[in-house]
Amino acid sequence: MMKVAFFDTKPYDMPGFDHYAADAGLEIKYFETRLNEDTVSLAAGYDAVCVFVNDTVNANVAEKLYQLGVKVIALRCAGFNNVDLRACQGKLPVYRVPAYSPYAVAEHAMALLLTINRRTHKAYIRTRDFNFSLQGLAGFDLHGKTVGIIGTGKIGRVFADICKGFGMHILAYDKFPAPDSGLTYVDLPELFEKSDIISLHCPLTEETKHLINADSIARMKKGVTILNTSRGALINTEDLITGKDKQVGAACLDVYEEEGDFFYEDYSGHIVRDDKLVRLISMPNVIVTSHQAFLTNEALDAIASTTVDNLRCFFQGHPNKTTEVSKHSTGFPCIYAAIWSMLSFGRSFSPSARHFCQNPAPALPRGGVFLYRPSSPQK
Numbered sequence: 001m002m003k004v005a006f007f008d009t010k011p012y013d014m015p016g017f018d019h020y021a022a023d024a025g026l027e028i029k030y031f032e033t034r035l036n037e038d039t040v041s042l043a044a045g046y047d048a049v050c051v052f053v054n055d056t057v058n059a060n061v062a063e064k065l066y067q068l069g070v071k072v073i074a075l076r077c078a079g080f081n082n083v084d085l086r087a088c089q090g091k092l093p094v095y096r097v098p099a100y101s102p103y104a105v106a107e108h109a110m111a112l113l114l115t116i117n118r119r120t121h122k123a124y125i126r127t128r129d130f131n132f133s134l135q136g137l138a139g140f141d142l143h144g145k146t147v148g149i150i151g152t153g154k155i156g157r158v159f160a161d162i163c164k165g166f167g168m169h170i171l172a173y174d175k176f177p178a179p180d181s182g183l184t185y186v187d188l189p190e191l192f193e194k195s196d197i198i199s200l201h202c203p204l205t206e207e208t209k210h211l212i213n214a215d216s217i218a219r220m221k222k223g224v225t226i227l228n229t230s231r232g233a234l235i236n237t238e239d240l241i242t243g244k245d246k247q248v249g250a251a252c253l254d255v256y257e258e259e260g261d262f263f264y265e266d267y268s269g270h271i272v273r274d275d276k277l278v279r280l281i282s283m284p285n286v287i288v289t290s291h292q293a294f295l296t297n298e299a300l301d302a303i304a305s306t307t308v309d310n311l312r313c314f315f316q317g318h319p320n321k322t323t324e325v326s327k328h329s330t331g332f333p334c335i336y337a338a339i340w341s342m343l344s345f346g347r348s349f350s351p352s353a354r355h356f357c358q359n360p361a362p363a364l365p366r367g368g369v370f371l372y373r374p375s376s377p378q379k
Contacts, residue, residue, distance in 0.1 A: 001025055001026070001027045002025060002026050002027065002047045002048065002311070002315050003026075003027050003029065003045065003046045003047050003048070004021075004026050004027065004028045004029070004046060004047065004048045004049070004050055004074070004311065005029055005031060005042060005043045005046040005048070005049045005050070005070075006028050006029060006030045006031060006049075006050045007031050007033065007034055007035040007039070007042075007049060007050065007051050007052070007055050008031075008032070008033070008034045008035070008051065008052045008054060008055050008264070009030040009031060009032050010264065012295070012300060013030075013076075013300075013304075014030060016300050016301050016303070016304030016305070017050075017304045017307070017308065019304065020304050020305055020308040020309075021308055024308045024309075024311065024312040025312070025315070026308060026311060026312070028050075029046070034054055034055050034056070035049060035051050035055040035056060035057065035061065036055070036056040036061065037056070037058070037060050037061055037064075040061050040064045040065060040068075041064070041068075043064075043065055043068050043070050044068045044069075045068075045069075046068075046070060047069075047070065047071050047072070047315070048070060048071060048072045048073070048074055048311055048314075049065060049070055049072075049073055049074070050074045050075075050076055050307060050311075051073065051074070051075055051076070051082075051083075052075075052076055052077055053077050053079060053082060053260075053291065054082070054259065054260040054263065054264065055082060056082060056260075057073060057082060057083040057084060057087075057088070058084050058087070059084045059086075059087035061084075062083075062084055062087035062088050062091070062092060063087065063091075065092060066091045066092055070092065071092070071093075071314075072092060072093050072094075072095065072311065072314050072315075073088065073092050073093070073094045073095070074095050074307050074310055074311050075094065075095065075096040075097065075307075076097060076303050076304075076307045077096065077097060077294075077303075078096060078097055078098055078099065078100070078203075079096075079203060079204060079231060080094065080096055080325050081203075081204045081205075081231065081233075083325075085325065093314065093319065093324055094324065094325050095307075095310040095311075095314065095319075095320065095323045095324055095325070096310075096323055096325055097302070097303050097306045097307055097310075097323070098322070098323055099154055099302075100294065100298075100299045100302035100303045100306065101294070101296055101298050101299035101302055102153075102154035102155040102157075102158045103158055103296075103298075104293060104294050104295070104296040104298065104299040105155045105158075105201075105229050105293040105294055106155050106156075106158035106159040106161075106162055106201075107162070108229055108254060108289075108292070108293035109159055109199055109201075109227050109229045109252075109254075109293065110159065110162050110163075112227060112229075112252035112254065112287055112289070113142070113197065113199075113225065113227060113252060114142075115252075115287060116225065116250045116251075116252050116285065116286075116287050117139040117140060117142070117225070117250070118137070118139040119136070119137040119138075119139060121287065122136070122137065123137055142163075142166040142167070142168055143166055143167035143168065144167060144168070144169070145168050145169070145196040145197060146168065146169040146170075146171060146194055146195050146196050146197070147163050147168050147169070147170055147171070147195060147196065147197040147198070147199060148171045148172070148173070148191040148192070148194070148195030148197070148198045148199070149163075149170060149171070149172045149173070149183075149199050149201060150172075150173050150174075150188070150191065150198065150199070150200050150201065150202050150211070151173075151174055151200065151201035151202030151203070151230065152172050152173075152174040152177065152178045152181060152183060152201070153174075153178075153201065153202075155201045155229075155230075156172070156174070156199075156201035156202075157178060157181060157183075159199055159201060160172065160181075160183060168197075170183060170184060171184055171185075171186050171190070171191050171194060171195060172184060172185050172186070172191075173185065173186060173187065173188050173191050174202070188216070189219055192216055192219040192220050193219050193220070193221070194221075195220070195221065195224065196221060196223075196224060196225065197224065197225045197226075197227065198212075198220070198224060198225070198226050198227065199226075199227040199228075199229075200212070200226075200227065200228045200229070200230045200234050200235075201229070201230055202230060202234065203230070203231070204230070204231035204233050204234060208234055209233050209234070210233065210234070210235070210236040210239075211234050211235070212226065212228075212234060212235040212236065212239070212240065213235075213236040213239045214236070214239040214242070214243070217239060217240070217243040217247050217248060218247065220247055220248070222247055222249075223247075223248075223249035224247065224248055224249055225248075225249055225250040225251070225252070226240070226248060226250070226251045226252070227251075227252045228251075228252070228253050228254065228255055229254040229255065229293040230255065231255055232253070232255040232256040232257040232258070232259050233257045234255075235253075235257070237256070237257050237258075237276045237280070238276065240280075241276065241279055241280065241283075244283060244285070244286070249285060250285040250286070251280075251283075251285070251286045251287075252286075252287045253280065253286070253287070253288050253289070254288075254289045254290075254291055254292065254293045255291050256277060256280075256288065257276075258274060258276070258277070259290070259291060261274065262274065262277065262290075263290040263291045264290060264291070306323070310323050
């Protein structure tokens, strides 16, 4: 029985993981605390650690995990920007969940757009106070508007399909355009200049950090709506706040640059000492949700299934090459992970993961690591 230290546990995590772990020969110890330099000692005596988006696996944590005898790190999320992959190189294999439910995230993005546009959140509060005034609730038709989608993996393409259903025009940007997607690809400056709505669905890398900044905002249409359900640091928050007064009409954020200090916790009885976050939440045309876009029953089941399969494959000696990211010290996924991510479309991963355990993907040519490197906006 392999022992797993499960960090940053929330009540909705446990049912799915308990269900799949029993059959996989895993014994899970749930810790509510996040993994960081202060809590890493809790991993002593465990074979694996399971971490989430706001856990910290920097070089010091990775080295300590290795010294404690931990053999593998299992991410129960798609992104891995919180893991120092260089520090894990040759010591701790890292596995992730490249897809769980693209529909969950894409549908949440559309829910945010509909809410901010038609002011349904404000109407709900008004009518509960028997205020039936329509003053200030006017929105605009989505039909005929142009939406710019940055990142056309599974989530981006599902969001594009949803937008098509509303009769919207779609422009797309991706360093690696999806073949046979039917999308119109343009460069970033053109997307910024022509889009009424911009939705971010790309990973956070060194090159995509602060993709939305003062320069890119200056290129956008006046009154543009910006959606971010990907990673907070894709947006320079200070530039967004400044742009809200001049260029940006609305912003819908499921993620935030410094969310690790606040998201997933209840601070309703505390003073939040983050001026940027407080300013964002106080703005009438900004909606902030706490990184909940993934949170559907289907997604939670797929996350648990895939994470447990990753650990089972590793301990059985047949590591799942399609979900391993540790060997790519640059911090970017290999082309196989990208292709798998594009093809999976959020269905249950148990059968597929087990298939790849027994039939690992062929090795890349020497040096053949393909990087996702979206170009920075041109000034």
